[in-house]
Amino acid sequence: MDVTIPILILAIPLTMFLLLGIAGCKMSHRTAGILGCLGMGTVLVLAYYTAAQYFFSGNELFGADGVRLQHIVFNQTWLEFTPTMAIKLGFLLDPISAMMLVVITTISFMVHLYSMGYMRDHHGVYEHGFQRFYAFLSLFSFSMLGLVVATNIFQMYIFWELVGASSYLLIGFYYVKPSAVSASKKAFIVTRFADLGFLIGILILSYYVGNFDFMNLTSSPVASLAETFSVDIAAPQHIAQIFADNAAPVFMGGSVLTWALVLIFMGGMGKSAMMPLHIWLPDAMEGPTPVSALIHAATMVVAGVYLVARLFPLYLMEDTALVIITVVGAITALYAAMVACTQLDIKRVLAFSTISQIAFMMVSLGVARPEHHEALGYMASMFHLFTHAMFKALLFLCAGAIIHAIGSNDYTDMHGLRKYMPITHWTFLIGCLAIAGIIPFSGFFSKDEILSACLGYDWVAYVWMSLVAGLTAFYMFRLYFLIFWWKEHKIHEGHHAPHDQAWTMSLPLIILAAISCVAGFIPFGELVSWNGHPYDFMAHFDWSVAGISLAIAVAGIALAWVMYRRENALPEKFRNAVPALWTWCYHRFYWDELYMFITHKIIFGGICRPLAWFDRNIIDGTMDSFAAVTNKASEAIRPLQSGQIQMYVWYYLIGVLALAGICAACIL
Numbered sequence: 001m002d003v004t005i006p007i008l009i010l011a012i013p014l015t016m017f018l019l020l021g022i023a024g025c026k027m028s029h030r031t032a033g034i035l036g037c038l039g040m041g042t043v044l045v046l047a048y049y050t051a052a053q054y055f056f057s058g059n060e061l062f063g064a065d066g067v068r069l070q071h072i073v074f075n076q077t078w079l080e081f082t083p084t085m086a087i088k089l090g091f092l093l094d095p096i097s098a099m100m101l102v103v104i105t106t107i108s109f110m111v112h113l114y115s116m117g118y119m120r121d122h123h124g125v126y127e128h129g130f131q132r133f134y135a136f137l138s139l140f141s142f143s144m145l146g147l148v149v150a151t152n153i154f155q156m157y158i159f160w161e162l163v164g165a166s167s168y169l170l171i172g173f174y175y176v177k178p179s180a181v182s183a184s185k186k187a188f189i190v191t192r193f194a195d196l197g198f199l200i201g202i203l204i205l206s207y208y209v210g211n212f213d214f215m216n217l218t219s220s221p222v223a224s225l226a227e228t229f230s231v232d233i234a235a236p237q238h239i240a241q242i243f244a245d246n247a248a249p250v251f252m253g254g255s256v257l258t259w260a261l262v263l264i265f266m267g268g269m270g271k272s273a274m275m276p277l278h279i280w281l282p283d284a285m286e287g288p289t290p291v292s293a294l295i296h297a298a299t300m301v302v303a304g305v306y307l308v309a310r311l312f313p314l315y316l317m318e319d320t321a322l323v324i325i326t327v328v329g330a331i332t333a334l335y336a337a338m339v340a341c342t343q344l345d346i347k348r349v350l351a352f353s354t355i356s357q358i359a360f361m362m363v364s365l366g367v368a369r370p371e372h373h374e375a376l377g378y379m380a381s382m383f384h385l386f387t388h389a390m391f392k393a394l395l396f397l398c399a400g401a402i403i404h405a406i407g408s409n410d411y412t413d414m415h416g417l418r419k420y421m422p423i424t425h426w427t428f429l430i431g432c433l434a435i436a437g438i439i440p441f442s443g444f445f446s447k448d449e450i451l452s453a454c455l456g457y458d459w460v461a462y463v464w465m466s467l468v469a470g471l472t473a474f475y476m477f478r479l480y481f482l483i484f485w486w487k488e489h490k491i492h493e494g495h496h497a498p499h500d501q502a503w504t505m506s507l508p509l510i511i512l513a514a515i516s517c518v519a520g521f522i523p524f525g526e527l528v529s530w531n532g533h534p535y536d537f538m539a540h541f542d543w544s545v546a547g548i549s550l551a552i553a554v555a556g557i558a559l560a561w562v563m564y565r566r567e568n569a570l571p572e573k574f575r576n577a578v579p580a581l582w583t584w585c586y587h588r589f590y591w592d593e594l595y596m597f598i599t600h601k602i603i604f605g606g607i608c609r610p611l612a613w614f615d616r617n618i619i620d621g622t623m624d625s626f627a628a629v630t631n632k633a634s635e636a637i638r639p640l641q642s643g644q645i646q647m648y649v650w651y652y653l654i655g656v657l658a659l660a661g662i663c664a665a666c667i668l
Contacts, residue, residue, distance in 0.1 A: 003074045006091040012043050013142035024131030033116045036134035040112045047105040051098040066534040070094040075151050090151035095528040100148040103389045108141045110508035111294040117504035140166035144299050152212035171287040180286040187280040194270020201263030218313040261321040268304025272358045275332045285347040289400030293393045305361045326366030333359035337471035342586040345409045346399050349479050357388050364450040367457035378530035380449035387442035387519050391434035394512035398428040405498035411482045418484040423500045427513040432480045434516040436473035437553045445520035448546045473556030481564035
């Protein structure tokens with residue numbers, strides 16, 4: 001494959017970042033927005049072309065007979081430590097990277113276009129820093145694209161950190177707001193702790209394996225095709241043999257490989273907001289709503305899922321690591337769904353929904369085993385990643401249109417909007433039906449494949465995740481009814497009635513809604529599977545599981561209909577019936593307070609303050625004492641340097657006499 005197009009996919013957003021970041025202040029807001037949209041639109045076309053070439057061209061470099069191979073388009077050495085261990089910068093094409101190219105560029109372009117309308121007020125005046133906003137969007141897009149096409153784990157880590165830096169800039173875009181500054185710092189600090197674990201895991205793994213490259217770290221399911229096309233892919237036994245040759249090294253009772261994979265997963269926990277590293281994501285809603293759609297719905301938060309999927313053959317070697325992923329994902333999914341049922345801020349509801357859905361994908365990867373429907377969970381996780389990106393970005397952009405019209409994030413200001421904003425109403429409804437898993441919308445197919453994978457692994461996992469699915473349907477339609485039904489919206493005196501936004505904001509809603517309607521019918525298993533072989537998931541589609549999950553979703557929607565379609569006392573009665581549960585959910589189970597207690601009371605107050613006292617009073621006091629003694633001594637001997645020659649002669653004579661006396665005493 002020609003390297004020009006892959007290079008352009010990475011070079012164009014980087015160029016737009018530099019152009020808009022350096023020269024943006026010299027151009028008009030509109031010009032900067034148009035340049036940003038044109039740049040990302042070009043990348044969108046190139047990414048679609050690249051993905052189509054990979055999946056449908058029939059090129060033997062990409063596989064044959066429906067089998068998908070990994071293909072490195074280019075791979076340049078940057079730093080070489082040993083002949084086998086080097087950090088390279090390249091472009092890797094395989095099923096999940098090609099799929100992610102489509103996801104990232106689609107959502108990014110929709111956000112670029114949408115922001116042309118969102119980032120200006122009702123009088124058409126663009127917000128201050130509009131050019132800077134588009135520069136940051138381009139930087140983020142470049143970082144995510146570089147992450148998903150990385151040929152080695154260290155290149156992924158480099159772009160992983162760039163993603164963190166660009167998200168920090170976007171979350172804190174409104175830097176005059178203390179809450180936005182605090183949220184950006186919180187996101188940056190929390191993910192730095194997680195990334196430290198990621199880095200340690202990389203170093204442990206590379207120390208024993210002696211290589212960073214994904215094509216050597218992961219196994220090839222099609223060795224015969226690899227030999228036919230001279231593709232350098234290690235066999236599945238390669239890594240296992242390395243650890244066997246090292247006498248299966250252990251640390252604190254666990255395999256070193258297990259520790260490495262768990263630490264790498266820790267990095268994914270931070271980016272994907274898994275408990276207990278989830279606290280940054282709800283506060284990140286302080287950024288502009290298009291940022292929430294781009295970063296916290298479809299792209300950055302799935303980086304952790306993508307990381308586990310990329311190293312999935314390694315995780316299959318360590319069942320303990322997969323069990324940890326499953327447990328963390330299951331707990332996070334239920335926790336986030338419960339919290340979402342009580343929030344008032346519509347963006348926070350969607351934020352906790354994102355945490356829950358990302359956890360769904362993690363659980364799907366955790367339960368994936370080759371012996372269970374050919375690792376159905378892997379394909380289901382990637383499928384849900386694809387569908388979720390579309391309908392969650394749709395929901396966030398709809399929320400942005402509502403906030404732009406109302407001027408508030410609180411749903412209590414948004415009742416009865418279906419009459420005023422029909423486009424937003426219908427597209428938001430499609431997004432809710434998709435995430436709830438109602439047939440024939442995309443979420444129905446991807447969610448039920450995850451539930452089927454859970455059932456094949458363990459019935460407890462299936463029941464647990466089915467409960468989460470029911471809660472998802474309930475809280476999303478609770479939000480839908482509260483915004484668009486409940487009671488008529490009161491128009492304040494002097495304010496215009498809310499209405500649908502300009503075409504730049506409405507068109508992305510319509511496109512994403514259309515995708516959410518048809519994406520479920522994509523033969524995803526024929527394109528993406530854990531071993532590269534086509535997977536006919538419809539042949540394994542369990543209609544009994546689908547029927548039960550559909551009934552659960554309908555029950556959740558029905559409960560939301562009864563409680564929230566019209567103004568009534570049922571929500572208040574429910575709150576009073578379980579006040580402790582509602583309070584804990586509303587306050588997010590006090591995780592933020594727990595972190596504040598640990599950091600401020602224990603770390604700062606109990607550890608840092610005594611250490612600071614010891615530093616100031618003992619360490620500094622000791623040094624100050626040395627200085628004081630030195631000063632006193634210098635003051636005492638200062639007369640010896642009076643400058644009077646007579647005194648110097650006198651001191652000399654006294655010294656001579658003293659020396660003579662000492663010598664005489666020694667002789668005698």
